[in-house]
Amino acid sequence: MPKTHPARRTTIMDVARAAGVSRQTVSNAINSPERVRPDTRSKVLQVVDKLHYRPSSAARTLRHQRAGAVGTELNAVADQPSDIALPFLTALTLSAARHACHMVPFASKEAFPLLSGYQDMVRRRLVDAFILTDTHPGDPRPAWLEEAGIPYASFGRIYDDPTRGYWADVDGAAGTQMAVAHVAASGYQTVGFLGWPAGSAVGDLRREGWAQGVKEHDVAAGPEGSAPQSLPEALRAAEDLLDGLAVGDAVVCASDVLALGVHQAALARGWTPGADIGITGFDGSPVAHLHSITTLTQPLDDIAEHLFTILDHQLAGSPEPVQAALLVPTLDVNTSTKITPKKGTS
Template sequence: MPRPSSNPSAKHGPVTLATVARRAGVSPQTVSNAINSPDLLRPETLERVRQVIDEMGYRPSRAAQTLRSGSSRLIGYGIQPTPPGTAGAVMDRFLHALSDAADEAGYRILLFASPPGGPSLDGYGELLAQHEVDGFVLSGTERGDPRQAWLAKRGAPFVGFGRMWSGRPLGDWVDVDGAAGTDAAVEHLVALGHRKIAFLGWERGTSGAGDDRAEGWLRAMRRNGLPTRGRRGQSSVNDIEAARAGAAPLLDGGATAVVAASDVLALGCYRALRDRGLAPGRDVAVVGFDDSPTAELLSPGLASVAQPLEDVGRQCVRLLLARITAPDAPPERILLEPSLIVRDSATAPPAADR
């Protein structure tokens, strides 16, 4: 036999602001103040009203709040389909971190579909026209991205997870210092005794983040006086099989260690090593980037550069809300430091030195 519901709305209809006010013995305006302007109430009154709100399970109408405040308390985020074989789990972690940070600030993330094939304006104009969001978080901010200039022209608040990489810098952004990450990976390998350290990345000029990570490798190699000629391999896309082909000349050229621009590229390097009867970690050290969930599941575990995605999410929300509050304030840009997670793929000196 079904148990009776303890939810007051099940017995007496929907819980409204007026019913909460009657239960708490205060005016509807006092309940509204408890939700929207708690600093206006005496502590004991605020506590009593909040207790009744919790007991009755009252949830304010978002539509009514939007009409009163002019704010939807929604942040738009265009999500693109993730092709097979790419590091979609990294963006999933970012989206989770972004949602947590928005929740803490009293906002929600509104997802809308963006078409595949790079950033587009689809969806942004419709949401702005209908006043459904207070601002946007952008990711995948690569060269030629039209969104920043389009949103800035319309006075729409936005923040980017990633730099613009080309053209006149616009808006606020939060990014991870990819060059610092690959620099740290090279220094770790040098400390193990490696000198023939290769880099496996994307084609030059196709990805700002990819070029940034390549620059960190190059910087560290030059600082240590190590040769770079013939040590840079390329993969046209973030795809395991393409990376497998891109790693082949590096391994055939005698590299004792490979720093990859992503964990997907590192996995391609694993396959290229096994094609040659070699073992990652034992015969050639491998370091990835992103510290995806796959990294610690591989055998051997993949050393990887971890992005501080929780901090990225928090900072994106903070900058966006600051921009909503002060539209004319100078832009703020934050570059966060990644960290190298050492695992068995990068703990041994070159095989010839053992």
Template sequence: MRRLPTVSDVASAANVSRQTVSNVLNTPDIVREETRARVLAAIERLGYRPHASARRLRTRVSATIGVRLDPGADGMAGALLDRFLHALVEHADAHGLRVLLYTAADEDTEIATFQRLLDGSDVDAFVLTSTHHGDRRIPWLIEHEVRFVTFGRPWGEHDMTDASHRWVDVDGRAGVAAATASLLAGGASRIAFLGWPAGSGTGDDRRAGWRSVLQDAGVPEDELVALDLAVEEDPRDLGFAARAVRALDPQPDAVVCASDSLALGARLALGPGVPVIGYDDTPVARALGFSSVAQPLDAVAGAVIELLQRDDGAHHRLFAPALVER
């Protein structure tokens, strides 16, 4: 596939900034005539064609949003994404927008799908899920000036200030902190955290909520390290989580977990007599009767649709979750 010229290519060829190219395309009156002529000459020479996705979304010529069906989402994680997609379709429909679902085996395939859908004017914007550190999809969409919103923040120092990346997320740190505080208030003192290995933005954020509450309660650092359990989550084998909890000596008198899948593993290890709090409030948590942190998925989906259509500089929304106690 031939690589299409981007706004960065035009900026480099005209020896100006990306913002200047954007000004020439959108508000040419504020650009000096000499600079404007140089940018327009570079556009002509390179054959650059600006994407009309943002304009089409506002004018609803196509008004279609592309969303990937993640092939890796199964079990409880898949149920969470299904609920989000259902809410997203409902909010899109209320605004006269449509949702187009597509599949991709990996990031390279998905980026190629972006190009195909945009070239055919099939979609105007994208909603991304399952974002992670080093996600190559995000810089590609920014570079090609395609409007998008991610369910999940960009973990980094510019989370709150980079307007090129629109995102909606749920404050996992606050949710796990509330769960930990609830266990303390209920009389627990040796509270373990069962989460994922370090390096996951979402997992590290949730772990930080547990750690901050116990630090404030005066729990020594060596005890925090001993109670911090990290396992790779596998919905087909909950034994990893159960064995990690059973290995603690002495056993914890409560466990707060980064997901309901991990909470199920903890319940298998400890039985119903030890309080366990999960995350995501899935049907499993409700069926087995353990507490869990619920994400406001309907509000998240509504905010995603809102940000896709706004042009006033708003670029992120962070929601508070709710502890559902059972």
């Protein structure tokens, strides 16, 4: 054991005295940095470290009867986890700190998403609330959580009752509409669409935005195709789609993997993405960045912040729910929609 540790446990008053500030200032310096001047915080934290002061989060939790934590399930079953799962968890982790709590991930090899993992977290009292992802029609979690009186907020609509105000989602239709506006303004002629097979709620909305976009902008509607989220199938669907298009046209896609299929199919027939054919993806995933594909990036920081606002309201027992939020993605323009690539620049 290091010799510098004091024999008696250091208290918050020891720190306050040594730093020449109030007990509340010490507490704020540790837990609510935004309430303290930076130089004061720095002085207090130096004393905290010198005296080896460790506030007892357990005692604090017991006082408030709160775990101070929000649970979220990681998908341990999918072969290919969602490309945005990690950036979203990172956004949640940063938001949590601003809302004086922390995230506790959990996972199960059994099934995803099912209730047992949520029940275990509640029984062990590790969290006060949950953030849901991968919502879908027939999802049992919202009803179970409401029945049990456990606060939650959802990334993705609550499909069985979208009037519930407990969610934030990306506006898929607005996104693909923006993509059409962008390729129209860039000078592409006819705009086709590669989506997922009809019937997926997310995919259908993204298709709707494309259909609306070609009506509103000065471009012709090209052919439509669909494929599941797999590169070989996207590639096959893209080959058929490109047969109905010509150099100077564009394809708006419902995902980055579908856009990669169009990208590879274009290269296979000697068309340069961007110069010969416009291609847009959706999600802002590493796949799009790796292959320089223009994409619609989800506003994950804003979504995380809105979900914590929803949770704060529920935890405070506020009777008026916060409004659900439909947030517009950002268009990240890359080589795949540059019709006249400049030579000689890196």
